[in-house]
Each structure stands twice: as C-alpha cells, then as structure tokens.
Amino acid sequence: MRADFYVAVDGDDASPGTAERPFATISAAQDAVRGLCRNGLQQHVTVQIGGGTYRLMEPLVFGPNDSGTDEFRVIYAAAPGEKPILSGGRRISGWRETDTGRWETLIPEVKAGSWYFRQLFVNGHRGTRARAPNDGFFRVDAAGPDNRTSFRFQEGDLTPSSRQEDAELVFLSDWSISRVRIKEVNAAARAVTFCDPIGPAAADFYAISGFEPHARYYVENAPEFLDTPGEWYLDRKTGLLTYQPLQGEAIDAVEAVAPVLQRLLTVSGDLATGRPVRNLHFVGLTFAHTEFQLPTRGYAEVQACFAEQRPNPLGRWNSFPPQAAVAFVHAVNCSIDGCEICHTGAAGVGIAGRSRNNQIVGCDVFDIGMNGVMVFSEKNNTVSDCRIHHCGVVGHGGVGVWVGLTEATAITRNEISHLPYTGVSVGWKWDHTPTPCRNNLVAFNHIHHVMQLLSDGGGIYTLGLQPGTVLRGNLIHDISPAAGKEQSNGIFMDQASTGILVEGNGFFRISQAPIRFNQAGRNELRKNVLRLSPTAQPLQDAPPGTVKVDNLVETDEGDKLTAAIEQIRAEAGPDGVSPDVSQRSPRGRDWHHG
Numbered sequence: 001m002r003a004d005f006y007v008a009v010d011g012d013d014a015s016p017g018t019a020e021r022p023f024a025t026i027s028a029a030q031d032a033v034r035g036l037c038r039n040g041l042q043q044h045v046t047v048q049i050g051g052g053t054y055r056l057m058e059p060l061v062f063g064p065n066d067s068g069t070d071e072f073r074v075i076y077a078a079a080p081g082e083k084p085i086l087s088g089g090r091r092i093s094g095w096r097e098t099d100t101g102r103w104e105t106l107i108p109e110v111k112a113g114s115w116y117f118r119q120l121f122v123n124g125h126r127g128t129r130a131r132a133p134n135d136g137f138f139r140v141d142a143a144g145p146d147n148r149t150s151f152r153f154q155e156g157d158l159t160p161s162s163r164q165e166d167a168e169l170v171f172l173s174d175w176s177i178s179r180v181r182i183k184e185v186n187a188a189a190r191a192v193t194f195c196d197p198i199g200p201a202a203a204d205f206y207a208i209s210g211f212e213p214h215a216r217y218y219v220e221n222a223p224e225f226l227d228t229p230g231e232w233y234l235d236r237k238t239g240l241l242t243y244q245p246l247q248g249e250a251i252d253a254v255e256a257v258a259p260v261l262q263r264l265l266t267v268s269g270d271l272a273t274g275r276p277v278r279n280l281h282f283v284g285l286t287f288a289h290t291e292f293q294l295p296t297r298g299y300a301e302v303q304a305c306f307a308e309q310r311p312n313p314l315g316r317w318n319s320f321p322p323q324a325a326v327a328f329v330h331a332v333n334c335s336i337d338g339c340e341i342c343h344t345g346a347a348g349v350g351i352a353g354r355s356r357n358n359q360i361v362g363c364d365v366f367d368i369g370m371n372g373v374m375v376f377s378e379k380n381n382t383v384s385d386c387r388i389h390h391c392g393v394v395g396h397g398g399v400g401v402w403v404g405l406t407e408a409t410a411i412t413r414n415e416i417s418h419l420p421y422t423g424v425s426v427g428w429k430w431d432h433t434p435t436p437c438r439n440n441l442v443a444f445n446h447i448h449h450v451m452q453l454l455s456d457g458g459g460i461y462t463l464g465l466q467p468g469t470v471l472r473g474n475l476i477h478d479i480s481p482a483a484g485k486e487q488s489n490g491i492f493m494d495q496a497s498t499g500i501l502v503e504g505n506g507f508f509r510i511s512q513a514p515i516r517f518n519q520a521g522r523n524e525l526r527k528n529v530l531r532l533s534p535t536a537q538p539l540q541d542a543p544p545g546t547v548k549v550d551n552l553v554e555t556d557e558g559d560k561l562t563a564a565i566e567q568i569r570a571e572a573g574p575d576g577v578s579p580d581v582s583q584r585s586p587r588g589r590d591w592h593h594g
Contacts, residue, residue, distance in 0.1 A: 004045050005029045009052035026060060033074060034065050041072040051082030059263045064270055068279030078284030088261030089289030095251050103243045103251055111239030117258040117291055120232050121343050126367055130225035130233040137216035143208040148197035151208050152190050160185045161222040166236055171198050172216040174456045174484035176301035176397040179294060196298035200308035201315035211485045259291035262323055269330030276332040283337045290325045292345030292369050292394055304402050304425055305370040305395040322370040324350030328358055335359040345369040345394060352376035361385055369394035371402045379407035392420040396453050403440060404428045410441045420453030422461040429464030430495045439468035448478045456486035467499035474505045481511040490514040503527055513540035
C-alpha cells in the first residue's frame, strides 16, 4: 500500500522519508507535507506511521499550512496492522524492591522542582494515588463555621500526615467535585481545614452542607495511605516514587509512564485571518498519557468539569473548560478516525472555535481524566460509532460527550458507559435566552452504567432552548440510584429544556424515573418504551406544556422493548440516522490511496 512519506521509531529525520529510509518523527513528515502543500496539491497525501511509541517532547501543532484542499485530503495514518502510540509521557525506570515488597525509584527532576506528576500509568493501567479510604468514602460529620474551608470529621477517619502540604481532599457534591489542598488536620478537635474553599463561590448550594449534611469525601496523596496494591506516592521533596505492585507484576518487566505534556495534538486555524485547517485526517493512531495540574487555588467544578476561575472575589459565575489532549480549533472537514484516546489527566477530544463538518468516528476513548469528547463549535460536527467509557477519573463530574451551544451536532451509534456522571450532555444555558443551540441529534446510542458516582444527571442531559433537537432511538439502562440528594435518570431535561423531540428511546434497569424534568418548557415525547423498576414512575415533574403523543409503552418484557427500538431504527433509514445528518466518514482502512 503506497504512501507519500513514512515514519518509523527506528527512522532518521535526515532521511528522505521513504519506505526504505523513513523519518523518525511525525514533525519531520509534517515539514515534508508542507512543502507539497505550498506547491498546491495534485492528489491526496498520506503519511504512514509505523508501530511503536513516539514520545513527544512538545505537542504536535497543525495549522492552515498543513491543510488539504476541498478536493484533496492530507492523512496521517497508522501502517496497516500496526499500532503507533503518540505519548505525552516519560518512561520511569530504575526501580528497586524494598523489604516491604514495594518498588521505589528516585526521580532527580522531581527533587529539583522541575517536574511533578499526578498520574502514573503502570503496564497499561492507571495507578491509584495513595488514598483513604481505599474503597468508598468518608462522610462529613458537620460543616465548619463558613461552610467552605473546614469541617469536622468522624472519629478515626483522618490523622495528620507527615507530608500535609501535598495531601489533597476530594469532596463530592451532587453533580460536581472539588479538589483542595489540606492545610491542617486537628485530630483532637476532629477538624480539617483547607487552603482554599470547597465549591464555586457563585451559589450557596456548592457549600459543604449545600446538598446534604454528611457529604462524601476522600483524601489522597499522603505516604500514610500507601497500603493497597496498585497505589503509588510521589514525594515532592525527595523525588522518591513508591509503588505497591499488583499481584503478578514483575519489577524486571514493568512499564511505568508518567505524563509530561497536558496536550498531544492541536489542529488550529487562524481565527484572525479566517483561515481554517481543512481536510486533515488522523487515522488509526493512539494518543496517550497527558497530565492535569491542580490549579494553585484548587479545583472546584461548576458542572461537566468546567471549573471555577480563581481567584473569584466577587463570586460571579466564571468558569473554564478542561484542556483536551487532542484539540481542533477553527477546523473544517477534518477527522479523527479509528483512533484511541486514552490515559489522560483532563479531557480527551475537544472541537472548538468555529469548527464545522468535522468527524470523530470509530474511536475508542477511555481512561479519561475528565470529559471524553467536547463539542463547543459552530455546526455539523459528528461523533459516531465510538466507544467512550471510563471517563471522569480525575474530575468526577466528567461526561462521555458534552455538546455546548452548537448547531446540528450529531452524536450517533456510540456506546457510552461506565461514567461517574452523565452519558451525553447537550446545551449550556440555564434559562430561556435564545442561543445557537439547535437541531442537534442524539440517536441510536447505547448508554449504560452511568451516574455511578454523582447524581442529578442521566444517560442524556439537556439544558436550555434547543429548537429542532432530537433524542431518538437510544437504549439507556443500568442507571445507578442517586448517590446524592437529587435523582439520577435515563433522560433528564433540566432548566429551560425546550423544543426537543424525545422519540423511540428504550429504558430499563433505571432505579428512578426514566424521564425527569426540571423547569423545562414544551417538548414532545412519543413511542418511548419503558421497563420500569418496581418503585419508579414513568415521568418525574413533567411540566403541563409537555406534549405526549403515543408516548409511553410500559413493559416487563425485554423482547417487546427490543422490538420497539428496532422498529424505530428501521423507520429512520438503513443507516439508523435521519437523512439530514451528514454522511459518516470512511473507515480508516479506506483512507489509503494508490
């Protein structure tokens, strides 16, 4: 299979980039492709990347000069049958085994203060920062005087740490969390105080007792907590990294990776001149190992891993989104096809800044620190045929796919599962103010085992005016009982959700109402099929303006539910999507030419 340029881990950037003499880095291939682009493309251009790990010293950045044209594509693709990994991490070596069975290694850059990491990936899995309790959570006994910077803990839960300055408390609210450094633990008074406040300042309900009097929390990153296989602790002062191995792990065969970069790939057009990146595609690549550094004043989520911008002395709504490992900004007709995005500290993929007609297709997005995929942008972007799972590992308010104030975004045929909070979130306005959010489609997704840690969300969650938005043919099941104050549901149409068609969705094993409303407007529900739990009602808080046409089919029969969903899918067309949705991207194997 012919390509224009080749990259291999044992290549040489001084080589011509042929199959016999490949480049060593993608950056070298990028320079070669730019030369072709400057002269005007006469055909598709493919860079074939061999298997192995490419450790990035800085993020890859593609701009307008890396673009294809309306007619010809520029493609960076994995060699057939091979797995190239673009890693933002550094391999940790020099391990020695102690008398206790733990492994240790000294990292001089950490001791010198030039590097510090919060994620560690060992033999392909994410290690656990030493934490207490090992399973489950502690419960607040009583909030402190200001309900933000201290609380009383229950007898025996906390003790002062020898590395108090690095210990971190993770506090769970209904739909968000806070991460703050511990200032002091007073065992005699059973009191813990923090360097920064719990929760965003803009609303009282983010306070320690804002949702429930005995909220959940855990503490991590103290040497005293290192007591369980799979846990690790990094001493900032000495540079000593300690890991307690899992059963079966061998010190002479360990592959431990700690992230250095917060971003791996940026595809960014020039907003000032209006020049987007066009027709640029990444196929079959793995993007892995990014960092999330705790902000100086702590991390307090507003919702969906948008965190309060601190300092915030006036207490205004002022938040910023999580950084994505792979980011598209002002990109047109670009794609990520058949890729893996995994092992991140913050978000997985972001599409923003006047981007349109881009596709994320056939990807596996997993072990993500915050949101899996985020679509901020203009219109006609698509996330389809992906597996998006085990997100929100660091920011537990993370969702599988977050869609903001966009038009004609299509989220279709994905499997979205094993999340601490919501599966798909659409809309980002809490009142009836008109926005660009309209005509979005969430269709034929399999959403399950979400809402596993937080509450007040659902398999699908909506906000604000959304004329023309459709939620169709989704199969939603195994929604955990609410862990906090509010319910967890199959679909939750939150504040001002209006103009949405909810059609032909199937629900089962949902402990509370399959569909819930909160201050929503007029929406249409029809042909939804529910297998109710014994204590659940079909709809919760449905507003009088909701139109119910041939709405709910309640059944205890799994076959009937499946048949009803399949009929809805068949009515939508052979591809399972309404005709107004953009055609899906070709699969990775079809991109090569020659």
